Amino acid sequence: MLCLGPVDLPAPSTHLWAARPRVALAGTSGFIGAALCEALGERFDLRILTRSMARRAGPEDDIRPCDHFSRKELATALEGVDYAIYLVHNRDPSARLDQAQCQDMDLLVADNFAWAAAKNGVKQILCRAPLLAHPERPTARHAQELEAVLAARGVPLTVLRTGLVMGPGGELSKLLARLVRRLPLIPLPRLADTDIRPIHLETLLAAFQHCVGRPDTFHRAFDVFGPEPVTLRRMIEDTARLQGRKARFVPWPGMPPGLFAALLRSLNPSLHPVFLRYLLDQFADGTPGQDNPVQQAATRDWAPLQGTLARSLTSASGTLSKGQRHVDDEIIRQMGRVRSIQRMHLPPRRNAEWMADHYFAWLGTLMKAFVGTERDADGSWTVRQKPGGLRLLRLDFKPTHSTPDRRMYFITGGALARALGGRTARLEFRDLLNGRFTLVAIHDFNPALPWFFYRFTQAVIHGLVMKGFQGHMEQAAEGGPML
Numbered sequence: 001m002l003c004l005g006p007v008d009l010p011a012p013s014t015h016l017w018a019a020r021p022r023v024a025l026a027g028t029s030g031f032i033g034a035a036l037c038e039a040l041g042e043r044f045d046l047r048i049l050t051r052s053m054a055r056r057a058g059p060e061d062d063i064r065p066c067d068h069f070s071r072k073e074l075a076t077a078l079e080g081v082d083y084a085i086y087l088v089h090n091r092d093p094s095a096r097l098d099q100a101q102c103q104d105m106d107l108l109v110a111d112n113f114a115w116a117a118a119k120n121g122v123k124q125i126l127c128r129a130p131l132l133a134h135p136e137r138p139t140a141r142h143a144q145e146l147e148a149v150l151a152a153r154g155v156p157l158t159v160l161r162t163g164l165v166m167g168p169g170g171e172l173s174k175l176l177a178r179l180v181r182r183l184p185l186i187p188l189p190r191l192a193d194t195d196i197r198p199i200h201l202e203t204l205l206a207a208f209q210h211c212v213g214r215p216d217t218f219h220r221a222f223d224v225f226g227p228e229p230v231t232l233r234r235m236i237e238d239t240a241r242l243q244g245r246k247a248r249f250v251p252w253p254g255m256p257p258g259l260f261a262a263l264l265r266s267l268n269p270s271l272h273p274v275f276l277r278y279l280l281d282q283f284a285d286g287t288p289g290q291d292n293p294v295q296q297a298a299t300r301d302w303a304p305l306q307g308t309l310a311r312s313l314t315s316a317s318g319t320l321s322k323g324q325r326h327v328d329d330e331i332i333r334q335m336g337r338v339r340s341i342q343r344m345h346l347p348p349r350r351n352a353e354w355m356a357d358h359y360f361a362w363l364g365t366l367m368k369a370f371v372g373t374e375r376d377a378d379g380s381w382t383v384r385q386k387p388g389g390l391r392l393l394r395l396d397f398k399p400t401h402s403t404p405d406r407r408m409y410f411i412t413g414g415a416l417a418r419a420l421g422g423r424t425a426r427l428e429f430r431d432l433l434n435g436r437f438t439l440v441a442i443h444d445f446n447p448a449l450p451w452f453f454y455r456f457t458q459a460v461i462h463g464l465v466m467k468g469f470q471g472h473m474e475q476a477a478e479g480g481p482m483l
């Protein structure tokens with residue numbers, strides 16, 4: 001294991017049982033997180049925060065199952081932690097039905113993590129972000145938002161901006177192998193000849209090891225890139241040679257990126273669209289980067305990329321096992337819960353408190369022939385059917401969970417909701433990114449309707465209503481009418 005640079009550890013103690021610094025890792029189901037656990041384990045006490053309901057702790061493991069969408073559970077999981085590494089991506093299902101964009105789920109979870117870290121006095125949060133030439137690309141914009149959210153609660157943030165990471169278990173090497181094995185002729189778009197600078201998995205691990213606990217890396221971002229430029233064409237050629245094949249290309253400079261993405265998706269249908277967009281952005285832009293001390297330390301013992309590619313093609317993955325993922329998916333299906341998250345533009349000088357009341361008033365106006373909304377003196381709301389007055393939903397306001405920039409309601413009753421125990425269904429309004437947006441989120445909702453009927457009736461209506469409210473808030477943020 002490569003260890004670079006000193007880490008600010010406590011002074012030596014005369015007590016043999018003196019505790020080492022504790023590092024929490026969130027996002028260990030991927031190959032980077034799994035390898036980072038092993039790399040840091042010799043120098044720190046590790047705590048693994050997992051969302052997997054199938055993962056079990058060994059006798060020496062400190063594994064804390066927790067719902068990353070719950071501030072309370074994350075705060076409990078981060079108790080006694082000195083440093084925290086955030087590698088979470090919300091690409092796997094979190095409910096039987098997720099009515100949400102991955103980017104919005106990422107922001108909500110990141111804000112929960114930053115809040116829980118601040119509450120527990122965590123000294124540093126570390127994360128990884130893509131290294132791209134053009135900051136206006138969706139991948140880069142989302143990374144910038146995520147960094148802003150992680151830093152907003154005051155915990156010092158260290159960001160490692162990297163290009164593609166190559167190593168055993170990575171999706172890139174699997175994709176290259178499938179391209180060579182399954183396509184007798186490989187179409188190459190223009191982006192296949194762009195120079196990029198991938199890094200070894202070991203390089204990224206060394207960068208994290210270098211930065212954990214070092215005050216000179218707090219509140220800073222560092223580019224970490226390989227000294228060896230390479231193109232997608234060359235990586236395909238190297239993969240073919242390592243597998244005893246010959247790669248045959250059909251140059252197609254005008255091939256639309258979307259068509260190339262569809263080709264890659266056909267080779268591996270499990271690839272998430274967000275990862276594909278990230279991959280194409282990397283190849284299209286190349287990997288820029290500015291030299292810095294972390295970059296120098298992490299690449300000090302650089303080895304040719306071809307050796308890492310060879311190991312990646314023959315080694316087993318270190319990610320969450322398919323069996324555990326299957327168990328998690330089955331548990332999620334049986335629980336039958338719904339999650340819904342939508343991003344709303346927030347008008348100037350408004351906040352989540354205002355948006356919550358405005359939403360219920362707008363809902364009653366939008367569907368006044370079918371639905372009525374009533375506000376209690378304590379801030380709770382009831383949604384009733386028209387005509388007849390049947391109570392559809394009861395939402396109890398929770399002042400102990402609320403602030404002006406966060407409004408929380410527990411869904412406690414109504415003909416459309418079912419209470420099955422466990423986590424309480426809840427609706428929240430939360431301001432993010434300096435009040436530019438409010439996320440409107442429903443968590444752990446159990447519909448009372450039979451699932452098939454719910455999926456094609458109530459869920460569809462909810463999606464249309466939230467789409468309409470998004471449009472309404474767009475107009476309001478631009479100075480249009482409030483109702």
